[in-house]
Amino acid sequence: MSLRKDDKLMKIISNSLVDLPSPSSLSYFWNFGSLLGIFLGVQILSGLFLSFHFSGEVNLSFDSIIHMMRDMNYGWLLRVIHANGASMFFLLMYIHMGRGMYYSSYRYKKTWLSGVTIFLLAMATAFLGYVLPWGQMSFWAATVITNLLSAIPYIGTLMVEWVWGGFAVGNPTLIRFFAFHFILPFIIMFMVILHLFFLHETGSSNSIGMMSDCDKVYFHPYYSIKDMYGFGLFFMFFMLICMMMPYIFMDVENFISSDPLVTPVHIQPEWYFLFAYTILRSVPSKIGGVVALLMSVIILYFFPLLLNQKFRSSYFYNIIKYMFWIFVVNWLLLTWIGACVVEIPFSILGMLFSINYFLIFIVIWMFYEIQDLFFM
Numbered sequence: 001m002s003l004r005k006d007d008k009l010m011k012i013i014s015n016s017l018v019d020l021p022s023p024s025s026l027s028y029f030w031n032f033g034s035l036l037g038i039f040l041g042v043q044i045l046s047g048l049f050l051s052f053h054f055s056g057e058v059n060l061s062f063d064s065i066i067h068m069m070r071d072m073n074y075g076w077l078l079r080v081i082h083a084n085g086a087s088m089f090f091l092l093m094y095i096h097m098g099r100g101m102y103y104s105s106y107r108y109k110k111t112w113l114s115g116v117t118i119f120l121l122a123m124a125t126a127f128l129g130y131v132l133p134w135g136q137m138s139f140w141a142a143t144v145i146t147n148l149l150s151a152i153p154y155i156g157t158l159m160v161e162w163v164w165g166g167f168a169v170g171n172p173t174l175i176r177f178f179a180f181h182f183i184l185p186f187i188i189m190f191m192v193i194l195h196l197f198f199l200h201e202t203g204s205s206n207s208i209g210m211m212s213d214c215d216k217v218y219f220h221p222y223y224s225i226k227d228m229y230g231f232g233l234f235f236m237f238f239m240l241i242c243m244m245m246p247y248i249f250m251d252v253e254n255f256i257s258s259d260p261l262v263t264p265v266h267i268q269p270e271w272y273f274l275f276a277y278t279i280l281r282s283v284p285s286k287i288g289g290v291v292a293l294l295m296s297v298i299i300l301y302f303f304p305l306l307l308n309q310k311f312r313s314s315y316f317y318n319i320i321k322y323m324f325w326i327f328v329v330n331w332l333l334l335t336w337i338g339a340c341v342v343e344i345p346f347s348i349l350g351m352l353f354s355i356n357y358f359l360i361f362i363v364i365w366m367f368y369e370i371q372d373l374f375f376m
Helices: 002-018 028-051 061-070 075-102 109-131 136-151 156-164 171-202 224-244 271-282 286-306 314-338 346-375
Strands: 021-023 216-218
Touching (some): 075 271, 075 314, 109 136, 109 286, 136 156, 271 314
16 A cells, blocks of 8 residues: 555656656746745755744844854854845746746746745745844834834724834844744745646746647756756855855844944845835835835736737737836836935936836736737
């Protein structure tokens, strides 16, 4: 009986990892999904070892980080791997999502929607983790972001106090943030398994945009070798950053213990949230800024619903590809402005690029509608 179960398990693994039919036209841009899975494992393992020495108490948290860096064997390495691993994870995720947008992978609805959910969960996990060192920027970032809940009519103030566990960001806030930061990666892992299940149900998209079962090859060895080669190159790049420039993605304010009486000159999140932060602060109304912030990510859920046309003319398809690169440049400019001080001309440019961010999505949708009118 156990042999039959083992044979069945090996058959499932063989079908999913070895004999999986994959389009023959896949490029190295399809490597980033497997890289994300590996880096998720790196983040979970490094975070687990760091949690052994972390103290989730406001008077000890900052000192426990210093203890890890100075006294724990290879604690400095674990810390920089975990901190820089978050940046690498989001870099890979943005490239992975950008590839999906460019090659219309959102036509596979379940796979795309589960992927966007993973992105939202990763954003929540990264924010909670950023608060844990309890440095100056951690403390004030937690204060600013949690205060956004006060924009909700009637129950906003009550929700903020409920999240804080009191009338200000303090010890209960840190304890619950640590608890959620620890548990969310396992929820992300479950969503990744679901994401892979949906992917294997429909098969991968491809660079020529065909949703066809013809011209397929085995996943192994054609793409397993590519994945290993891509992982080797990217891991070398990652370790180069960890060894040569370990603090390049960290804010200098976070090397100072938190002080509720001293506000940093410029409060800003990590680089991977700067585009959304720029959109938030570009709207004069508080509730309007919160809605714009949420819509900057939630708009991705509408891709399979609005851009679901099966017929693609090459003329309109090329226009949409140009629009994609305009969107990439606009996203990079939003990221840059988010790191700048809120003053003219950066505030005005932030407003213009924030409007452009949503306008590009509307224009792409209009092009698809016009295409339907031409070829219906």
